[in-house]
Amino acid sequence: MCGISLSLRLVPHHSSSSVQDHLSKSLEAPIKARGPDSYQTFQTRIPLDSQWDVELTLSVSVLSLRGTGTVRQPVVTHRGVLAWNGQIFQGVHVGKEDNDTAKLAELIDSTDVDDPRALLPHIEGPYAFVFFDTKTQTLFFQVDPLSRRSLLIHPIDHNAPMQTFMLSSTRVESLSRLQDDPRVSDDNESHVADFLQRLASSVRRRIENIPNPRSGDARVAVLFSGGVDCSLLAALIHRFIPADEPIDLLNVAFAQLPDAKSVDLPRFDVPDRLSGRQSLGELRAACPRRQWRFVEINVSQKECEEHRSAVMDLMYPNATEMDLSLAYPLYFASRGQGHAQAEAYEPYSTAAKVYISGLGADEQLAGYARHRGAFQRDGIGGLLDELQKDLDRLPTRNLARDDRLISSHGRESRYPYLDLSFVTYLSSLPLSIKCDLSREGGDKALLRAAAAKCGLTETSQRIKRAMQFGTRSAKMSGQDKPRAKRGQQLANE
Incomplete structure (x- = not known):
């Protein structure tokens, strides 16, 4: 289990650093409380035009429950950066000594699917998934079909001096339609x-x-x-x-x-x-x-x-x-x-x-x-x-x-x-x-x-x-x- 905080915001192209916005600061303490075993941040910039960059900041805390040691997140792979708040119970083999976050990161790196979310329907377990593809500069995020792990989206404040997109929303998948059969079992x-x-x-x-x-x-x-x-x-x-x-x-x-x-x-x-x-x-x-x-x-x-x-x-x-x-x-x-x-x-x-x-x-x-x-x-x-x-x-x-x-x-x-x-x-x-x-x-x-x-x-x-x-x-x-x-x-x- 872990806590995830991701922000995307515009920053001037030539600025050396940016001050953390109020919303990011307010989320830091509760994110850390979710995962007391580790906390770290990944940050990068994507050039938008001659004047502006998009700054991506991904902070993750970890409550270590799988494997023999703590796997710190976000996990940086050859393909991108992964934040995983979940458990893999079926769909991907995770041994008792293995860590499911590490297994998922390996799986994403070893496959050539354009959208890593295509791997998720095979997984049974609660999850909130965030992946930034550094090669295509694409952000992917999703929760399991029952939203058993929270991921909210904070609306952009268009009146703020720096407009920020922050993840925290639920992606609701359709559930199987309940079936009825009037027959009564004899056993x-x-x-x-x-x-x-x-x-x-x-x-x-x-x-x-x-x-x-x-x-x-x-x-x-x-x-x-x-x-x-x-x-x-x-x-x-x-x-x-x-x-x-x-x-x-x-x-x-x-x-x-x-x-x-x-x-x-x-x-x-x-x-x-x-x-x-x-x-x-x-x-x-x-x-x-x-x-x-x-x-x-x-x-x-x-x-x-x-x-x-x-x-x-x-x-x-x-x-x-x-x-x-x-x-x-x-x-x-x-x-x-x-x-x-x-x-x-x-x-x-x-x-x-x-x-x-x-x-x-x-x-x-x-x-x-x-x-x-x-x-x-x-x-x-x-x-x-x-x-x-x-x-x-x-x-x-x-x-x-x-x-x-x-x-x-x-x-x-x-x-x-x-x-x-x-x-x-x-x-x-x-x-x-x-x-x-x-x-x-x-x-x-x-x-x-x-x-x-x-x-x-x-x-x-x-x-x-x-x-x-x-x-x-x-x-x-x-x-x-x-x-x-x-x-x-x-x-x-």
């Missing part, structure tokens, strides 16, 4: 087994290349509400991590203010804290030899106020009350500071650099209340349309924003449910296999059956609760206001 067990096998493969690809942690540290953490989506992922991660290593379960709760007449201290017994403890019990029963480290991240109202400006900067250009209520839990989870039970209940900060998220399960398996509403109003066709809308909106509504928040403290988010081969597999299944909204508890039916098969019986029956209400972050952001005000734009701060 649900085989579908459950197939679902588990495919999801487990997606999980394995996302954790097998994480460097070995120090003794007692966790190599991976799960964003853990106690819901069925994240609990199933935790159970599958258990299969691929050495038995003597802990797995951190990060559970965020926002202070519940005491009654005005009460002298009690703020409480953190929010719904996600309670369901998290219940699911923890089932994981311990199902996988008794594993050290499941339940990390309670308690956030006070004062902390929310102190970090509000930083959170709003990170979630930009998303700027509604709802965005803020979703951003708070991810931001404080990224910070990774809480309490855990060891010899005593004591302060604890996770050392894990990779966070596993359950995002994508609800969007593909009809986990939201609006899916049931669409089905009740318009039947199968209405449900299909609503599912497709959710899948199409993931890049702009969730993934790029979440990437900026989680990476703000040098962490990387990985999404097993959004592995492209897994998305294609789910899209090929009949709706009747994935869910049955004609009955209570029929949402995400396939996933719930898989969780029960893994020993998470009670968790498999747990109802969906939105993150902002499960953690009670909605009360901190103002999203507990009347519905008409929840989507309103936040005032500039």
